[in-house]
Amino acid sequence: MYLRRLVDVSLLRLRSLFRRARVERDLDRELAFHFEQQVQENLAKGMPHGEALTASQRSLGGFAQIHQEECRDMRQTNRLESIWNDLRYAVRTLLRTPGFTIVIVLTLALSIGANSAIFSVIEGVLLRPLPYAQPDRIVRIFFNSDTFAKFPLNPWDLRDFRTRNRTFDSLAGIVRADMQLSGAGDPVMLQAFRVTSGYFRVLGFSPARGREFTTSDEIPAQARQALLSDRLWRNRFASDPAILGRSILLNAQPYTVVGVMPPGVQHPGNDYHAVADGDTVDLWLPFPYDGNSTQRGSHFMEGIGRLKPGISPEQGNADLSAVLTQLAHENTGKDWRVFLVPLYREMVGRSQRMLLVLLGAVGVLLLIACVNAANLLLAKSSARVREIAVCSALGAARGRIVRQLLTESLAIAFGAAALGTVFAVAGVRALVACLPAGFPRASEIRLDSAVFAFTLLVAIVTGLLFGLVPALTASRTDLQQSLREGGRGATGSGRQLRLRNFLVVGETALACVLLIAAGLMLHSFVNLLQADPGFRPQHVLTASLSLPSEHYRTAAQIAQFHEHLIASLQSLPGAQSAGVGSDLPWTGYDENYGGFGVEGRPPEFSRKTTARYHVASLDYFRAMGIPLLGGRFFTAHDDKDTPAVILINETMARRYWPGEDAVGKRITYSDKPQEKDWVRIVGVVGDVKDRPDSSGAEPAFWWPLAQMPFPFGDMSVAVRSNSDPAPLANQLRLAVRQLDPGLAIANLRLMDQIADASVSSQRFALYLVGLFAALALLLATIGIYGVIAYSVNQRMHEFGMRMALGARSWDLVRLIMGQGLTLCLAGAAIGLLCAAGLSRMLGSLLYGVGRLDPVTFAAVALLAVTTTALACYLPARRATTADPMHSLRSE
């Protein structure tokens, strides 16, 4: 019954609100009926007709109107109706001053739009749960040690973890293993991973058809099996329903399809030979365990596991550490520790700080826009003093006036939010297009209901935030005084001006905080670009080649292919030097570290010696522009038949031969070296950092192409040209095709592009924060201009008097400039102080710049003062036009 009543009542309210005309008509009819009955009665009593009418009118009271109003009150719709009326009034008021409204709505819309756009990135990347079942139970498994912050696993270690752990539901390892698919349309390179059994159980996916890999698929003889992605199955195999058991050709070898995964299997991202996270992998193959389980020096597998319910990552870490301790007793292990990272942190951790900084920046921008709007509203409300005074004189309560003014600011806020959403739609598209390479979860960024809810919330909060102070101030006007002054609008200007000054100081302070952030990032970015990368990226064309092991079985075959390729590349017109190497700077490294012994040092010394190993052809260093610091480069004589030699980098020379000349020293990879096992260092080359912002380089050495100790199927080509190297691309393709028509060239890029991409994340953050800071500066300038212009208008009379008393234009200009600069300096001082405290938050986004970088702080202070001076110029000019005669006459 209660419910019934509730429904009835709500229907009535809605009816009263939306069918107002109808309801009013009903009321009229009802009262008319009553009136008629009264007349009838009076007539029945024997009154003459005219008298009957008058008497009825009297008894009804001439107050029919008032009765109606009371009835309306009783309908309790007045509240809703009056909100509607307030709103209409507000919109009409706002449209009366279109310039003001456009400025305020536009500035708010820009900052609300920016907030929504950044929030949609944060929502997609940080807030939305990872696309896996119970994602918080998934962890990535690495090693670390005193020397390495993060290191991949050896497959045998992973297998022991899998069998001996007590805290994981399932645990698996993955290794990137791209495959060339042939026999199903044009040959195509597929992004593929070799995975141990249980990998999909970790992620919580199961095949749509067929089965997942089992441990028996890890036996090398049975490992020729494949799981297809839904996309691959549809596009390349026409959704063949009989795909299970079919044989497909991968790298020219037959593999049996054992299953098809459902659509949308999400790759969790990986660190070494990384593939971006998302629906990015086409093919999975079993990881074959061959070789000797006691040889565990080689680390290339990435671990991932699903913890049992209720187990924390710390407990999982302790569990695997215990297993590792057992293993250390059984096999000679290095000083590895288990390093578990929750998947969420591993995926988005690196972007988290940048995103939070962006959110902070955009939040500050919104705050500035609010302060600015409050300021503009204050200025406007002082022009409306008379209107408000008349309202209160007619009996409007203070609360009613505040409500009307708040309705206005909310109308502005909602208008701005609507426009801001349009900006956000464009902004999100632009943001996603500009995201730095490899940004996590980029595919999940979109405008959705959560973002709209956020925008709505922001609109309400901003509306109240910037509306409340002006509304309260305006409603407090002294009625008598403002009416008496005939609405010259000068009342309360003292208090109001103080408030506006305060707002402008706040606005300037906030803008300075943003400017400092942008300035520090800009200075960092300049440092980054100016930092010596250790090589010369200009005019270098690069590409990667993958020689399939089926056709290039031995190191000698691979070396021979590349020697031919280099020879043909070097003969190209315009080519300065050409070389191949196992990897290129700034394209990532898969942490292939080798241990080695140093001649003449005790065995304990060699326990801790590690370095990255690479292969390079003779001219690789010349092509990359890596300088020789001592000794010599490789020569054509360094081949299979001559003594083994290596080149090392500067860090390796410094670390293991401190204070000595490393050239001529010898190392060995063997525990009990014979004379032939010694390798001589023939030269030291300059360091190349992993990334432009790495603090230093890792120790590294290079084997000459002809002496590589085992086959390196994957190599990168680098050709340096005299001018623009882009035209060489076709000739490079041609040269490869002539040598082996079946080979595909991948990653054909200019080294410049690689260098450019490597700072893309810093540039992205810089551009955005810079954009927000520029907007902030603009808003603060508008704020200062507004206050000064207003106060000049108020004081024209005074200026006239001053001029009459002998003040020159310059004196007035100085007076007004002084007023503006005082505000600006107060704001800037507060802003710089806050920035000094807050700049810590920028953390890793800075490079080679102190938190209190004097250059940035000075530049921002100067910028603030300059813009203020510009903002004050126009009002100051106006002040000088004050007419002394006018002032005198009115006195």
Add this chain to the structure above:
Amino acid sequence: MSKPSDLIHGTLDLLILNTISLEPQHGWAIAKRIQQVSNEVLQVSQGALYPALHRLEQQGWIRSEWRVTEGGKDAKFYTLTRAGRTQLKKELAQWERLSNAVGLVIRLARETA
């Protein structure tokens, strides 16, 4: 108009609910009925009646509909809802208590005087 006895504050609702509890009535009839039943003691002014009717309707105690009167005219008839019937019982009980209490106090005052 209603000089003789203004309705005791809050009793109008009770009277209206009670009046239409027997059968649906329009506003005029309600006013007349209260007047007649109270021997012309209680006069309901239109200025009080219609706002009260609208308030009661908005609260869901009564429901209105347009019907044709015996005289063949359109009039808005008010009916008690089930919620209104419960409300009427409540108000009646309350009135009972109140009038008893007032009676008691007055009698007591007389006796002591």
